Amino acid sequence: MSRLTDLLRAAKQLDPQLGEDLEAEIRPFQERLPFGLNFERHAPEAVELAGHKIRKGSKVRVLPSRGSTARGDQRVWVVTAIKEDSVDITTPSIEETETLTVDLDDLVLVAEFRDRIYPGLRPDGAVENGGDKPSHTVINGENFHVLEQLTFTHEQSVDAIYIDPPYNSGARDWKYNNDYVEGDDLYRHSKWLAFMERRLKLAKRLLKPHDSILVVTIDEKEYLRLGLLLEQTFPDADIQMVSTVINRKGNARRGEFSRCDEYMYFVRFGEAAIAAGPSDMLHEDTGRRSDNVRWKSLLRLASTGQTSGRFNLFYPLYFDSKTLKFTGSGEPLVSCAGSSLH
Structure with a gap:
């Protein structure tokens, strides 16, 4: 639900006539469609x-039930009382108030986008194998807050940023809502665009203006709107989209064409240039022979790739070590029952 819709509803609760008058005045502005990308820059996020x-x-x-991947209750509640292991919570709405008593372990703290947050870093550990060589740093946190914090120490000093955002595909089993579409949005993809714009603006502050690159991956659901958003956010940059094959066999979709590729936007700033390379990201490089066997593509994934209950389906294949030609197969590895094959 957009922030503007929330405010209009609140105004109607306090003064119905005022709410209707505001709606009537705002509607013409919402219906105007200037050239370019149009979306409501509301702030619906809550981490x-x-x-x-x-x-x-x-x-x-x-939180949803333990072990469930179903989408939990997305409403934000306010804690009114804590009694040992139980908590009283209520809805912070000016409409009809609802109150619940739940277990403390079934709650998770929430910060809405407009709330002030002062993130800090604490070390969780280190793996040191490189001696005096440059090291890598992994920051575990909400990406907007992490990017915002980095602006204090790394503004205009980053060479490259790679972003793999939620594709707005509707998946709900991870931290970020992967379906930013709401029925009452005037522009259907507003929430996803608002989510992306806030992070792209922070990335702009971090990148070196004279020589840097931003790479963003996306699939066909939002690539058109992402391209327009990148052009509006980085008007002085050189932007190019390329296709990259991610599944040569194709990803089957019920009632739709299968897809084997996704898209990558390369946003270049200043003197950043493209260097010649052997790969076109579409075809295998047949010009070079490799002796490395692609074991992963020979093995079924998930539970069907395990020996448990399928011993007759696991057997050795023999190849000539000099010619690399297939020479035959052996007996099923039934003697390996209870062990793992790698």
Whole structure:
């Protein structure tokens, strides 16, 4: 639900006539469609801060049942009382108020986008194998807050940023809502675009203006709108989209054509240039012979790739070590029952 819709509904609750008058005045502005990308820059985001202590007055969400991948209750509640292992929560709405008592372990702390957050970093450990060579740093956190924090130390000093955002495909089994479409949005993809624009603006502050590159991957659901958003956000950059094959066999979709590729936007700033390379990201490089066997593509994935209950389906294949020609197969590896094959 867009922020503007929330405010209009609140105005109607306080003064119905005022709410209707505001709607009538705002509607013509919403219906105007100037050239370019149009979307409502509302702030619907709320990040779940797992592991943070819940106190009276905290904003929380009720988690789904343990082990469930179903989408949980997306409403934000406010804690009104904490009684040992149980918590009283209520909806922070001026409409009809709802109150619940739930287990403390079934709640997760929530910060909405407009809430002030002062993120900090704490070391979780280190793996040092490179001696004096440059090291890598992994920051585990909500990406907007991490990017915002990096602007204090790395503004205009980053050479390259690679972004693999949610594709707005409708998946709901991960931290970010992968379906940013809401029925009452005037522009259907507004929430996803608002989500992306905020992060792209931070990336712009981090990248070197005289020589850097931004790479963004996407599939066919949002690539058109992403291209327009990149052009509006980085008007002085050189932008090119290329196709890259990710599944040569094709990804089957019910009632649709299968797809084997996705898209990559390369946004170049200043003197950043493309260097010649052997790969076109579409075909295998047949000009060079490799002795490396692609074991992964020979093995079924998920549970069908395990020996358990399928011993007759696992057997050795023999190749001539000099000619690399197939010479035959052996007996099923039934003697390996209970062991793992790699």
